[in-house]
Amino acid sequence: MKLNKKVLALLVLGGLSVSGNSMAGTASAEALANTCAGCHGIDGSSTGPAIPSIAEMSAEYFNEAMLDYQTKDGRYNTIMTRIAKGYSEEEIKLMADYFAKKKMARYVQKFDAEQAKAGKELHDKYCEKCHEDGGRSAEDDAGILAGQWTTYLHYTMDDYIEGRREMTKKMKKKVKKAMKADADAMSKLINYYGSQN
Ligand code: HEC
Numbered sequence: 057m058k059l060n061k062k063v064l065a066l067l068v069l070g071g072l073s074v075s076g077n078s079m080a081g082t083a084s085a086e087a088l089a090n091t092c093a094g095c096h097g098i099d100g101s102s103t104g105p106a107i108p109s110i111a112e113m114s115a116e117y118f119n120e121a122m123l124d125y126q127t128k129d130g131r132y133n134t135i136m137t138r139i140a141k142g143y144s145e146e147e148i149k150l151m152a153d154y155f156a157k158k159k160m161a162r163y164v165q166k167f168d169a170e171q172a173k174a175g176k177e178l179h180d181k182y183c184e185k186c187h188e189d190g191g192r193s194a195e196d197d198a199g200i201l202a203g204q205w206t207t208y209l210h211y212t213m214d215d216y217i218e219g220r221r222e223m224t225k226k227m228k229k230k231v232k233k234a235m236k237a238d239a240d241a242m243s244k245l246i247n248y249y250g251s252q253n
Pocket residue numbers: 088089091092093094095096106107108109110118121122131132133135136139151199211212
């Protein structure tokens with residue numbers, strides 16, 4: 057069967073089954089992923105500080121984030137809750153695999169060097185266990201923190217702390233401990249993540 061990518065993408069978007077053709081997955085994943093580029097940047101590396109990069113994140117983390125957005129009482133965001141509802145589990149899986157293979161571009165961000173240094177120490181003590189390699193690893197399935205946009209990280213930590221997004225029990229404990237040890241811990245940690253490019 058000789059079909060170009062555009063035609064294949066149309067077929068897949070139209071709901072026709074073209075499974076069994078190894079090209080189909082690639083074409084449809086790319087077509088699906090292109091609809092995210094306006095906000096998340098080309099191939100998932102965002103250029104705007106309030107929108108997270110989604111390149112390189114593990115397929116597991118990506119799948120869970122999208123399913124959480126779809127779930128009532130799950131992770132709520134006015135934009136992403138609406139967008140996630142438009143995709144089937146199968147389509148989400150295709151996009152998850154697609155973005156996991158893209159390298160995340162880390163842009164130089166403004167940060168406070170002293171805060172970043174203190175943040176590294178806090179990270180090693182309270183966060184490294186799950187956010188490995190200074191928050192750079194995608195393999196730990198806890199998202200990518202190193203080089204992520206700091207404006208997004210500030211919003212996210214506020215969402216967690218104020219209960220709009222649920223932390224895992226173990227993370228909650230560590231976040232509490234870090235904040236108890238240092239009232240400015242979150243700002244220091246975020247400066248550390250923002251210092252990595
Ligand atoms: C109109 C802008 C916009 C578009 C289009 C958009 N997103 Fe998002 N996305 C956002 C924002 C804003 C957030 C942060 C939401 C939050 O705080 O939970 C986000 C968050 C995410 C996250 C979670 C990231 C993390 O680090 O936990 C994933 C995954 C995601 N988007 C996937 C997608 C996919 C896949 C598409 C295309 C089908 C898409 N987005 C299209 C704005 C957008």
